Amino acid sequence: MASKFINITLKIWRQKNSQAKGSMETYKLDHVSTDSSFLEMLDQLNEQLINERKEPIAFDHDCREGICGMCSLYINGRAHGPDTGITTCQLHMRMFKDGDTIYVEPWRSAAFPVIKDLVVDRSAFDRIQQAGGFVSVNTSGRTIDANSIPVPKTDADKAFEAAACIGCGACVATCKNGSAMLFVGAKVSQYALLPQGKVEAKNRVLNMVRQMDEEGFGNCTNTGACEIECPKGISLENIARMNREFLTAALSNED
Amino acid sequence: MALTGLFLCLFLVGHLLGNLQLIFITGEEGKRAFNEYAYFMTHNPFVKVLSYVTYLSILFHAIDGFLLTIKNKKARPVPYAYNNPGANSSMPSRYMALLGSLILIFIVTHMANFWWKMKFSSDPMPLHQVVVANPQSGAEETFYITHTGDYVPTSAFVGEGEMPAAMEVRNGTEFYLKEVNLKRGEGYKDLHSVVLSFFGHDKSKDGVPEKNEMALFAVLFYVIAMMVLAFHLWHGFASAFQSLGLNHKAYNKMIKMAGQAFAIIVPALFAIIPILLFMNK
């Protein structure tokens, strides 16, 4: 397919640093290939800005293939832009038309402060993970082969699906409540479903939920927006499982 | 949130079944059935406990809802310049707090309309009267009905010329023979006529002095409130199951469909009551 070129207007959030007051700025960008990815388009814009001796736009990215979860951009009112099941780096300019105006904003969440322009600090997710998102393994040197513990196929599949979460934060960004419950639900589920995770299950869910609240994330009201915008198709079932785990742990925990 | 919400859904069913008597049983029979039902609802100890659980549920549900909404608003201090939430969530799910607040306003007005009158109001509730025509003379006479099914003529409660009234009403509903200070029976508060008069009926012969000239607006208000309730339940019913951790692919569709059916049928049946009462006035 022959590539097409389009001219677009961009409205992009600029903010010098975490303390500064930011604002939406307008940029014109011509001759954008519809074959380029969204991030390549931003690269092109940054080259233009550098040539004009202006400060390039800071945005996060790493793998550019949908696995690292860094490319956190809110595009035209949707996390990772106007498509489902993808990250921003997997979004292509063929989704846009000549003459389009495209809004690009950082994730908006009290728990994800803006560091600069479109870059936010998602270390809140790390702290939630550290609060319980692990299994303790004995490293005596006589570790049992994981495959010797039988796991029902459906549980293994569901744990694997939950583990597909890349921690991108799109769920928080899109949720009207800024809730991280899809992320935490996935992280709780991926262990809760497996025998190795059962030992610490109660403390895990209680600690991770406590950390989630401390970080200032909102609470789920089941609008279902996260599930639709999640690039990895993490299911709402994981939130229900976390609620279930939390309720039973809160009622029966003896620590 | 979920437990109180689901309890309130149960309450809605009970309240609806009681109120449907207003349209399914007509005439004197309906008046009698409804007023006896109202008496039962205000005097049975089990119902009393249930009613307090309901008040507490509404209060807790509303306060919890407000706190939740405030907390969730704080989680996004800077709004998006451009947002398209319609792409990934239903309208009612995003306006639960607003819908709930409107329902709360409705509950307060609704209780002021009827519940307050029934329980506390300083002007006494009219009591259940029947008009009986004398088979010989054809002259109509009005009686109060007592709990034992006796008829007490209303004329006994008004003095005539020099003669003072022989009987009087004490404590709102009790009929006393004045001279001997003897309780002759107890009447029913006529909530039925109060409701009908509220929705436009002329109930002056039942002792309700003023018919509601603004009945059309009352009907409209009630119907709109039921539409608001429908939207709240459209999201809320299924949402409660998810909040409680009840999510299983075998049941999800069923819960969602049951919730949407509930959200349409229950408010629609509620709304039909004032509409029919108004049309048959």
Ligand code: HEM
């Ligand atoms: C008869 C009246 C009401 C009924 C039957 C009802 C029912 C429900 C149900 C079933 C839920 C879902 C619970 C969950 O998701 O965990 C809900 C949620 C909610 N209700 Fe109500 N409710 C009523 C009145 C109110 C009132 C008066 C308010 C006042 C603010 C309110 C505010 C909310 C809020 C904020 C939510 C949570 C949002 C959400 O889950 O999406 N509701 N309600």
Ligand code: SF4
């Ligand atoms: S649940 Fe989905 S949207 Fe949320 S952080 Fe994980 S991958 Fe991203």
Ligand code: FES
């Ligand atoms: S840059 Fe790694 S997921 Fe987009």
